[in-house]
Amino acid sequence: MASPESSAAGGVAVIGSGLIGRSWAMLFAAGGIPVRLYDVDPRQVTGALDNIRKEMTLLAQSGSLKGALSAEEQLSLIGGCSDIREAVEGAMHIQECVPEDLELKQQLFAQLDGIMDDDVVLSSSSSCLLPSKLFAGLAHRKQCLVAHPVNPPYHVPLVELVPHPETAPATVDRTHALMRKIGQSPVRIMKEIDGFALNRLQYAVISEAWRLVEEGVVSPGDLDLVMSEGLGMRYAFIGPLETMHLNAEGMLSYCDRYSEGMKRVLKTFGPIPEFSGATAEKVHQAMCVKVPDDPAHLAARREWRDRCLMRLAKLKSQRKPT
Ligand code: NAI
Incomplete structure (x- = not known):
């Protein structure tokens, strides 16, 4: 299935389409x-x-196509492949994108372990499986890490790079450089942790959001x-x-002024919500008033979200490199 111009020598094999x-x-071709x-x-x-x-x-x-090449030039860089051995042959990077199932990924990695070169990076897109579990026992485990993108990856540049204890530093460095080359924004997670960084932050926000609704606040x-018109406005630009x-005369001034208040409020946070029962019904109904949960309405809203993200990405690119 691979066409001559799609030879991935020195390129990338994407496993799972x-x-x-x-x-x-699309992102690799854009690069x-x-x-x-x-x-x-x-x-x-x-x-x-x-x-x-x-x-x-x-x-x-x-006008939102990434990279310096035309759409046709980028398309000519992508070739389909029906043979996994052919897909990875000569590649410098393998990006695994099969469903989030530990056993399935482990089986695939065992297969890849037998055919991959000693200098290729094997990178999993896993959202939440720990790399030490994913890559345990592989001969090439030093060359393995998780590179977790954020949906939709074409419009949201963050990639979390998560090594396991035996990942070689050069594996992380190479993947970091590759992500930068294709215009993504990689961050290094220094040691693996459940949920990595993005989902830990996201779950902290979801958890308090749920409690505030549950308690009728x-x-x-x-x-x-509160998020889209408040916190989110600045979080698209600063963390x-x-x-x-910025909200005081520097970090130490902020801690000095606000730490007692933050600790007082944090002590009032409740237990982990169940995300079920009456509150789930209430939140579901409220969401369906805005976006009915049939496939057509959900797809239309996702398209709207992606268009907004595209415009935001343009705005952010104009203010680089600060
Ligand atoms: P998907 O279900 O859309 O695609 C998975 C593809 O893998 C399918 O085309 C399937 O035929 C193929 N596949 C299954 N077994 C295979 C095998 N042994 N070899 C080759 N191909 C195989 O899944 P999706 O959403 O693209 O997710 C892929 C990975 O990316 C998962 O680990 C997921 O957690 C992660 N991820 C997903 C995000 C999302 O929002 N969907 C965001 C960030 C990461």
Whole structure:
């Protein structure tokens, strides 16, 4: 299935051509890197290539295509592949994007361990599986790490790089450089931890959001506005730590002024919510008033979200490199 121009020598093999595999393929191509896209189900690859062509055409039309190459040039860098050995042959990086199932990923990595070179990086897109579990026992484990993207990866640049205790520092460095080359924003998680950093922050926010609604402090709709019209406005540009630094005369001044108040409030936080029962019903109903939960409404809202993210990405790119 791979065409001559799609040779991935020195390029990337993307294993699994679902939602995330397609996005990675587009991102690597945007960086001018040849991609071989493999899936256990060849129909998925055909569908992915069609979908990527349509996406790239739309992105080019709206001026949001990433990278210096034209859509056609980028498309010519992506080749489908129905043979995993052929997909990884000569690749400098393998990006695994199969479903979030530990056993399935372990089986795939055992297969890849037997065919991969000693100088290729094997990187998993896993959202929450620990790399020490994913890569345990592999001969090439020093070359393995998690590179966790954020949905939708084409519009949200963060990638969490998560090594396990035996990952070679050079593996992380190379992946960091590769992510920078394709325009993503990698962060180094120094030691593996459940939920990595993004989901730990996200779950802390979701947890308190849920408790505030459960306790009748604020309605579900208003709770979301607290983020989208308040905290989220600045969090697209500066993080919580820089926010502290700027909201006083520097970090130490902020700690001096606000630490007692923060600790007092934090002590009132309740236990971990169950995310079920009456509160789940209440939140569900409120969300469905805004976005009915049938596939068409959900898809339309996701498209709207992606268009907003595209515009935000443009705005952010204008203010680089601060
Ligand atoms: P998906 O279900 O859309 O795609 C998975 C693809 O893998 C399918 O095309 C399937 O045919 C293929 N596949 C299954 N077994 C295979 C095998 N043994 N070899 C090759 N291909 C195989 O899944 P999605 O959403 O793309 O997720 C992939 C990974 O990315 C998961 O680990 C997920 O946790 C992670 N991720 C997902 C995000 C999301 O929002 N969907 C965000 C960040 C990471």
